[in-house]
Amino acid sequence: VEGTGLENRQAFARLVGSNPTPSATLRLRRRETFVLKGGNRPGFGWQATQINETAYGANIMDDNAKKTALRMIPYGIYVLTAEDSDGQVGSATVNWVTQTSFAPPMVVVGVKADSGAYAILKSAGHFALNMLGKGQQGLAFAFFKPAERDGHTISGEPFRSGSSGAPLLLNAQASVECKVVEIVEKGDHHIVIGEVIDATITHEPKKRPDEEILEMKDLGDNVFYGG
Secondary structure, eight states, X not given: OOSOHHHHHHHHHHHHOXXXXXXXXXXXOTTSEEEEEOOSSTTTTTSEEEEEEETTEEXXXXXXXXXXXXXXXXXXXXXXXXXXXXXXXXXXXXXXXXXXXXXXXEXXXXXXXXSHHHHHHHHHSEEEEEEOBTTOHHHHHHTTSOOOEETTEETTEEEEEOTTSOEEETTSSEEEEEEEEEEEOOSSEEEEEEEEEEEEESSOOSSOXXXXXXXXXXXXXXXXXXX
């Protein structure tokens, strides 16, 4: 909704009825997001409703529906590792991962922008994705916390340096090493695009490779990272 503060308030009144309740609130930012709480129009109830403001009116999104729909995207579980020129090691359990190209082979990873692993990855210019297998929930949970290096272990897990210099976890099912080719800095997780430059298979799959991978749902009924 465009216009003056008065025009915005008039539009707000039309949304919730002619007499908004005292609990109804509005943050006025033209062409941005405002939040509505309460209201006397049937269907608004008393939950906070996020409204995306556009030049054509308001598009109301159900936050619970958004969360549930996005959690329907299946994820594997991986440990991202990197080491910079100063010998600092970063690691993190990640799940927002997919392949995006055959030639050259490329993957993308969503990495938390304020994490230590992300800072070291940017500095290093390369990283490894260590694929976890079924039954390796403990390894996944170990890398939920910041990395702790002790000799040739990271958070208690033995590793060796790959051809790129990135740490490869010896107990992972497989690893791919990637050169960072671009980073898209949008949102609270940045999209790291990596070109696969080396790959290691530690344990040969006994069935389809994608059936060997640890999945988000294997971590527990109440464990999610998405939505």
